[in-house]
Amino acid sequence: MSADGGFLEDTRSWLLTRRRGQVIFDAGEPAGLMYRVESGCVRLQINNPDGERQIVVFLFPGDLFGYEITDRVCSAEAVSDSTLRCWPVQAFLKSPQEQPRVTIQLLEAAQRRFGEMAEHIDKITHLPAKERVLWFLNGLLTCPGLPREGGRIHLPMTRLDIADYLGVAPETLSRILAGLEEDGYLRRDGRRDLELSPEGFPNARSEASLKLKTAHR
Amino acid sequence: MSADGGFLEDTRSWLLTRRRGQVIFDAGEPAGLMYRVESGCVRLQINNPDGERQIVVFLFPGDLFGYEITDRVCSAEAVSDSTLRCWPVQAFLKSPQEQPRVTIQLLEAAQRRFGEMAEHIDKITHLPAKERVLWFLNGLLTCPGLPREGGRIHLPMTRLDIADYLGVAPETLSRILAGLEEDGYLRRDGRRDLELSPEGFPNARSEASLKLKTAHR
DNA sequence: CGATCAATTGAAATCGTTCAACTGACGTGG
DNA sequence: CCACGTCAGTTGAACGATTTCAATTGATCG
Structure with missing residues (x-):
């Protein structure tokens, strides 16, 4: 599930810790940072207007998330106490050096997630x-x-x-x-x-x- | 739903037509072309081993799909007679000129789709x-x-x-x-x-x- | 104009939800 | 360190929405 090819390591990043239940970001917010789970567990979820919740995916160490370019498409919360490494997405996209390699990585990660979500829908309905x-x-x-x-x-x-x-x-x-x-x-x-x-x-x-x-x- | 910023227009592409029910590609196949619906309607779907089908999204004129870099993550079929414009994905990824602009477009399209699928799961379950x-x-x-x-x-x-x-x-x-x-x-x-x-x-x-x-x- | 299959309708069965009560795991304070 | 309180988790029972199976209708195409 992890998708770094070593590129990320070369780029400036920092660590963050979130406690169980803490919000990492909310759907609709403007995006800024992208994350990789270092330890713990994170959930991506939809909080619908009726107060119900649909968890879309659980993320574990090695998983990348939050690489939206404009706005967050769903919310992220810590399932357990977690440490996250984060990068400013814009840094990648603007750097002509890193940009090609990283965006392709992210595109592949997005595709993989797409496939997993499709399977998720299939399992839930069938x-x-x-x-x-x-x-x-x-x-x-x-x-x-x-x-x-x-x-x-x-x-x-x-x-x-x-x-x-x-x-x-x-x-x-x-x-x-x-x-x-x-x-x-x-x-x-x-x-x-x-x-x-x-x-x-x-x-x-x-x-x-x-x-x-x-x-x- | 459409996501081209004019870049695609400058690049070599060609038209394809598919009749109602025709397969465009199957899950698991190596990817090659990426598509844009010009007319008609396309569905992305999971064909599960039990012979059941989950349609993940309907695509309409203007919508991009099939921009997997490695393997197809789900199947695509024509819902009605459709014309599709297609490009070789690799051409974008290799060209240092086009690559940055296009991959970011694709990344954004992928994110949008992610958000829509998350909403789809939410609706189905709730x-x-x-x-x-x-x-x-x-x-x-x-x-x-x-x-x-x-x-x-x-x-x-x-x-x-x-x-x-x-x-x-x-x-x-x-x-x-x-x-x-x-x-x-x-x-x-x-x-x-x-x-x-x-x-x-x-x-x-x-x-x-x-x-x-x-x-x- | 007839054949075929998608779509509709009916009736019965069922799986999962809902509401309600209870249990016990876990953490906190004495 | 243990007792206690709280809330996550479990269990029970009844209800109900949706599925399933079966039969029928009717739209579309050759």
């Missing part, structure tokens, strides 16, 4: 709640930035965060996790720690897809 | 089916590239396309449209034409939001 949760958990397992020992995961985010990411009521998420624990696929340890079964998950879709649905166009 | 349809119809009304005379719209896409965009069953969409017509908010004329009421829509959210929900964090 998967039932349980399989969304499994998808999320699998994503955690293959997330390079997340501190992890074996199948043991320390979640930086709350249940409500996860629910708002998956488009599910927190109660539903709770029931699903309880069910997975019941069936031996994981063990909950406090609010933040998960022990995922090494044998992997029910893999519900491979069964379901045997039904050989014929949609497609 | 709005009930009827309001999703109203949101879509309102979007059509404020879409500069769509041929329109007053409140009369000629839809380039099928009901199934719309359903796959909104994350709703086609039957549900059908019932909702019937209901809106029943209530005098629109008139259906064949499969492709809609006459939207000039007084606008029920504006369901403003009533609903009087309930003053207190979510947010």
Whole structure:
């Protein structure tokens, strides 16, 4: 998920720390800095007028964000205490030296994010709640930035965060996790720690897809 | 939605036509050309392994797409017969003359798209089916590239396309449209034409939001 | 003008939400 | 260091919106 090619390192930057829940920037604000997560976890989200929240993506160490050129397109908040490295975007865009290399990097990062969001929409609309949760958990397992020992995961985010990411009521998420624990696929340890079964998950879709649905166009 | 600053015009390009339903490119393919819709309508979509489809965005005249640098992150197909202007992306990225100006344009286009997709996810997860349809119809009304005379719209896409965009069953969409017509908010004329009421829509959210929900964090 | 398939309509089933109550994890102050 | 309070998280039960399956209509095209 990280996208620096070493260019960023050569450029003036500085560190910032944000505490759990702190706002990094809000949708609509004029952009200035771009960030890379050094430690912790950040969420990009939409805060809609009805007071509801849609978390668009969780960002982990190595991930770049906030490289808007004009205005912020969504809000960013620290999920857990985090340290961020930041650069003034304008510096890149104006420097004829750095500009080409960096903007292409950013363009690629943006494309990658686009693909991930498209997948996100797809999962939310086509998967039932349980399989969304499994998808999320699998994503955690293959997330390079997340501190992890074996199948043991320390979640930086709350249940409500996860629910708002998956488009599910927190109660539903709770029931699903309880069910997975019941069936031996994981063990909950406090609010933040998960022990995922090494044998992997029910893999519900491979069964379901045997039904050989014929949609497609 | 359009994002050219005149730079593109100076660069070698050519026209392409695609018939309704034709594939423009598929997810995973190596990228080569980038496109601008000149006439017609294009959809970007995810074709998931279960044969289901999620339409991510409809593109209209003026819209740029396909500016991936490496691989296609989703598929593109013509919704209606369309003409497309295309450029080799590499030509921009290699030319020191054009590169800076164009990549910044593309970066901005990508950011705009990001914001729209985030909103799309938000609508899908937080709005009930009827309001999703109203949101879509309102979007059509404020879409500069769509041929329109007053409140009369000629839809380039099928009901199934719309359903796959909104994350709703086609039957549900059908019932909702019937209901809106029943209530005098629109008139259906064949499969492709809609006459939207000039007084606008029920504006369901403003009533609903009087309930003053207190979510947010 | 007829065939075909998109679109519509009906009825039943279901998954997830909602409302409400409870539990217990975590941190704070004594 | 332990007791206590608070709020995140969990559990229960009922409701309801949307899906699903099935049948029908009707628009569009050859």
